[in-house]
Amino acid sequence: MGTPLPDKDxxxxxxxxxMRIRRFEEEAARNYAKGxxxxxxxxxxxxxxxxxxxxxxxxxxxxxxxxYRDHGIALARGMPAKAAMAELFGKDTGCSRGMxxxxxxxxxxxxxxxxxxxxxxxxxxxxGTAFKSRYNGEDRVTICFFGEGSTNIGGFHEAMSLAGLxxxxxxxxxxNNQYAMGTPLERTSALKDLSIKAKGYAMAxxxxxxxxxxxxxxxxxxxxxxxxxxxxxxxxxxLTYRFRGxxxxxxxxxxxxxxxxxxxxxxxxxxxxxxxxxxGVEEAKLDDIDLxxxxxxxxxxxxxxxxxxxxxxxxxGTVYAExxxx
Amino acid sequence: xxxxxxxxxLREAMLEEMERDExxxxxxxxxxxxxxxxxxxxxxxxxxxxxxxxxxxxxxxxFAGIGIGAAMVGLRPIIEFMTWNFxxxxxxxxxxxxxxxxxxxxxxxxxPIVFRGPNxxxxxxxxxxxxxxxxxxxxxxxxxxCQPSTPRDAKGLLxxxxxxxxxxIFLEGETLYGVKGEVPDEGVExxxxxxxxxxxxxxxxxxxxxxxxxxxxxxxAAEKLAADGxxxxxxxxxxxxxxxxxxxxxxxxxxNRCVVVHEHWPYGGPGAEVVDRVQREAxxxxxxxxxxxxxxDVPMPYALNLENEVLPTEERVIDAVKRVSYAK
Ligand SMILES: Cc1ncc(C[n+]2csc(CCOP(=O)(O)OP(=O)(O)O)c2C)c(N)n1
Numbered sequence: 001m002g003t004p005l006p007d008k009d010x011x012x013x014x015x016x017x018x019m020r021i022r023r024f025e026e027e028a029a030r031n032y033a034k035g036x037x038x039x040x041x042x043x044x045x046x047x048x049x050x051x052x053x054x055x056x057x058x059x060x061x062x063x064x065x066x067x068y069r070d071h072g073i074a075l076a077r078g079m080p081a082k083a084a085m086a087e088l089f090g091k092d093t094g095c096s097r098g099m100x101x102x103x104x105x106x107x108x109x110x111x112x113x114x115x116x117x118x119x120x121x122x123x124x125x126x127x128g129t130a131f132k133s134r135y136n137g138e139d140r141v142t143i144c145f146f147g148e149g150s151t152n153i154g155g156f157h158e159a160m161s162l163a164g165l166x167x168x169x170x171x172x173x174x175x176n177n178q179y180a181m182g183t184p185l186e187r188t189s190a191l192k193d194l195s196i197k198a199k200g201y202a203m204a205x206x207x208x209x210x211x212x213x214x215x216x217x218x219x220x221x222x223x224x225x226x227x228x229x230x231x232x233x234x235x236x237x238x239l240t241y242r243f244r245g246x247x248x249x250x251x252x253x254x255x256x257x258x259x260x261x262x263x264x265x266x267x268x269x270x271x272x273x274x275x276x277x278x279x280g281v282e283e284a285k286l287d288d289i290d291l292x293x294x295x296x297x298x299x300x301x302x303x304x305x306x307x308x309x310x311x312x313x314x315x316x317g318t319v320y321a322e323x324x325x326x
Numbered sequence: 327x328x329x330x331x332x333x334x335x336l337r338e339a340m341l342e343e344m345e346r347d348e349x350x351x352x353x354x355x356x357x358x359x360x361x362x363x364x365x366x367x368x369x370x371x372x373x374x375x376x377x378x379x380x381x382x383x384x385x386x387x388x389f390a391g392i393g394i395g396a397a398m399v400g401l402r403p404i405i406e407f408m409t410w411n412f413x414x415x416x417x418x419x420x421x422x423x424x425x426x427x428x429x430x431x432x433x434x435x436x437x438p439i440v441f442r443g444p445n446x447x448x449x450x451x452x453x454x455x456x457x458x459x460x461x462x463x464x465x466x467x468x469x470x471x472c473q474p475s476t477p478r479d480a481k482g483l484l485x486x487x488x489x490x491x492x493x494x495i496f497l498e499g500e501t502l503y504g505v506k507g508e509v510p511d512e513g514v515e516x517x518x519x520x521x522x523x524x525x526x527x528x529x530x531x532x533x534x535x536x537x538x539x540x541x542x543x544x545x546x547a548a549e550k551l552a553a554d555g556x557x558x559x560x561x562x563x564x565x566x567x568x569x570x571x572x573x574x575x576x577x578x579x580x581x582n583r584c585v586v587v588h589e590h591w592p593y594g595g596p597g598a599e600v601v602d603r604v605q606r607e608a609x610x611x612x613x614x615x616x617x618x619x620x621x622x623d624v625p626m627p628y629a630l631n632l633e634n635e636v637l638p639t640e641e642r643v644i645d646a647v648k649r650v651s652y653a654k
Binding site for chain 2: 038039040087090091096098099100101102103104116117118119120121149150152153154155180181182183187188189254309310312315316319
């Protein structure tokens with residue numbers, strides 16, 4: 001399949017969105033090193049085209065689930081960088097008010113239903129939201145992201161089984177970044193082409209490269225349409241690569257510098273940038289976007305720094321929900 | 327004696343037992359090529375090869391079950407959970423199978439297996455990654471539960487666990503792995519038996535029962551209290567099942583006061599078990615109700631300021647000791 005011809009304005013918007021994620025995470029990494037962010041921090045750098053392409057294939061009403069590697073999709077979905085950064089800083093103004101941290105972003109207003117930290121644990125939840133859409137006769141779709149390492153756990157199998165059986169309106173997107181922590185795919189899976197798994201659940205399957213945001217959007221849109229029109233779920237394998245370690249504590253010694261450098265040739269942001277220039281846009285226009293993004297992220301850090309710490313009352317008061325009409 | 331870190335002590339225990347018994351193998355996520363997510367198994371793949379140090383995909387239920395099956399027919403697996411939080415997806419294997427097989431088969435089948443890994447909070451890893459799991463496992467007959475605090479206990483108990491003919495839950499701690507302590511010299515074999523509490527500090531004024539990371543909090547609190555003239559006797563049970571109450575009861579008869587300090591939630595669990603036994607076995611000796619200092623009864627929040635409130639602190643231990651002593 002050839003690469004579809006992108007619309008200039010769409011691509012500029014997507015470029016900005018990817019750049020926003022990149023800069024956000026670079027700044028997060030810096031602040032982690034300074035000790036202002038704690039716990040686990042899993043960066044999405046290198047995979048941005050998937051989140052951004054996917055979001056443009058969705059409607060606002062659609063439900064989105066992701067693993068702990070969740071900054072990218074949250075920002076792409078429109079979460080303010082301030083709320084995201086404040087969460088990393090453990091502040092009351094964060095998107096989860098300092099309760100969740102990096103791995104547990106939530107933005108219910110934008111139907112982003114979480115970053116989840118137990119591998120495979122969120123997949124049945126995502127299927128559950130698709131079940132609700134069908135139950136209520138809504139034309140909403142759910143999209144659920146996870147890594148290739150998550151395709152071996154029981155949670156994957158059970159969610160896929162039920163979604164396939166009940167033809168739920170859901171798109172499962174496996175972001176195959178080649179490594180589950182330090183383990184390459186060939187040591188975690190007997191299958192090399194994971195999209196074959198779709199067949200075992202009587203689902204449609206797809207497999208494509210994840211560095212071209214236009215292509216990602218188009219291919220995910222096909223699956224979203226299928227789900228929306230009642231034609232059942234899809235299992236998609238997107239081939240990608242993470243440029244950083246699994247988390248901040250992983251020096252990524254298990255892969256060679258050459259491999260990394262080679263993969264960086266297909267940096268989704270560079271790919272989009274070159275495409276935009278080919279379409280005749282002035283370089284200065286892109287530089288302006290970069291500057292605006294820098295300003296937004298700087299403001300987010302400042303906001304996070306200056307915000308009040310997470311509050312005891314929130315911790316204690318949200319263990320149970322209040323009873324009464326909901 | 328020499329000094330070792332807790333993680334090195336565990337590694338030595340595995341290494342020595344694997345050298346001693348060919349049936350022992352280590353299986354889990356990132357235990358081999360990556361040298362262990364927390365470097366506990368560093369070097370073991372080089373030494374023993376891929377037959378005996380086995381990297382798995384992320385499939386806890388699968389590899390826990392494979393371990394149990396292999397144990398049923400004679401092998402002696404060490405199954406590493408990258409953290410105990412991930413044991414929940416393997417819960418059925420541990421509870422319904424490992425813990426039941428021996429009695430269900432009227433003793434015909436043995437399950438000599440160790441499940442081990444870091445337990446409890448690891449600093450800002452939030453609610454799904456911060457479980458102190460002892461209460462979930464300690465109530466299950468058929469399982470042994472170890473929770474060593476020191477490098478020496480870690481090594482001696484792990485060796486006993488590997489040689490045990492029963493399934494053993496072995497709870498370590500990410501924040502303990504770097505702790506240094508005395509361990510018997512190379513060539514001096516020490517097997518620490520299950521069900522043998524250790525008196526870590528002597529004192530006549532108040533008994534503190536504690537294990538895991540909070541052991542260090544309680545010991546530090548005891549030093550501060552001593553400076554003010556209150557001498558605490560600190561007792562570490564080391565294994566939570568079997569639970570050796572002998573030294574605790576003996577101590578309470580002397581001090582007439584008891585504080586239990588642990589990381590797990592306050593509802594039930596080994597913490598409440600200790601209190602129950604103290605009130606039954608030393609009721610007439612108590613001068614105050616037994617107090618507990620525990621993790622707060624909430625899911626663990628991410629923010630550091632709140633995590634610090636949730637986990638037991640020296641101040642809370644000191645306050646509890648003062649309360650049972652009716653001191654200001
Ligand atoms: C059930 C469970 N086991 C282990 C882990 C620890 N862990 C977190 S992420 C990860 C690797 C996941 O790799 P993959 O699914 O490929 O996603 P990626 O991190 O590459 O995005 C592991 C082993 C976990 N969170 N949950």
